[in-house]
Amino acid sequence: MRKALLALLLLAGCGKSDPAGPSTTPPPPGTGKPEDAYREFQKAVGRADKDAMWAFMSAGSKAYVVRPETLKEMEGLRGSEAQMERLAATVGVPAAELKAMSPADFARAVVLGGMLQEKAAVSTDEVRGAEVTGETALVRVVRHSPGGDVELPYVLVRESGVWKFDLEETQKRVFVPRAKVSRARADIGNIAQQVRLFQMDNNRLPETLQDLLVKPSWAKEWPEGGYLAQLAKDPWGGDYRLVKPAPGGKEFDVVSLGADGKEGGEGDDADLSYWALERK
Secondary structure, X not given: OHHHHHXXXXXXXXXXXXXXXXXXXXXXXXXXXXXXXXXXXXXXXXXXXXXXXXXXXXXXXXXXXXXXXXXXXXXXXXXXHHHHHHHHHHHOOOHXXXXXXXXXXXXXXXXXXXXXXXXXXXXXXXXXXXXXXXXXXXXXXXXXXXXXXEEEEEEEEEEOOEEEEOHHHHHHHHHHHHHHHHHHHHHHHHHHHHHHHHHHHHOOOOOOHHHHOOOOOOOOOOOOOOOOOOOOXXXXXXXXXXXXXXXXXXXXXXXXXXXXXXXXXXXXXXOEEHHHXXXX
């Protein structure tokens, strides 16, 4: 939860609107398009402006950071002296100062420090547009990295005419789906490994994944307890599939059909397969 919280707090709306009449000065940050609000956030991170970064948070997001459950999790970070020294180096605040903070100030310091840890990554973000529905906007951001581009949809809400970051909605759209993909990849890797072991023991592939649970009559070798204790559903409630032969001349593949349960698709709906993961 702590890692997700720190990672989530990488976006916000910004600033306060100026109700005054016509002026030659530019409008305050956050009062224009949601895409521009995110760009202002990038600038704030780039100059390590913690006050501006905190100002990007919606009222609901700030309340989320200091809610009792979050404060309890944050307090667990204080730990030993050695742990406090490591945390101090991470967030850029002296350990003694962190230790003396109130729980709410400590949580804010950790959150802002986590943001600044992502400074290099945030600087690569490219805004690809936004979908606005009433007072809510979904900002499409592509983060460039050596390991490949990642699309991150962030949710902003408009408060008194100012775009600000909605932490909980972003968590639902970004980090929960990503956690599901991570779990599916781990499951697929483990299942594929057991398929390989089955093949080595019996000189042939299993007919179905159920053969990893219940010994087929023709199997020569069988480990105590089988190759798998159970065959879980994928994170979207679908079945993992054994495909053989597989595309590309492979003997087999292990596949999840993603969130939509259909072949093909993009984003959360994209299929996940063992050999595609092996190529990454």
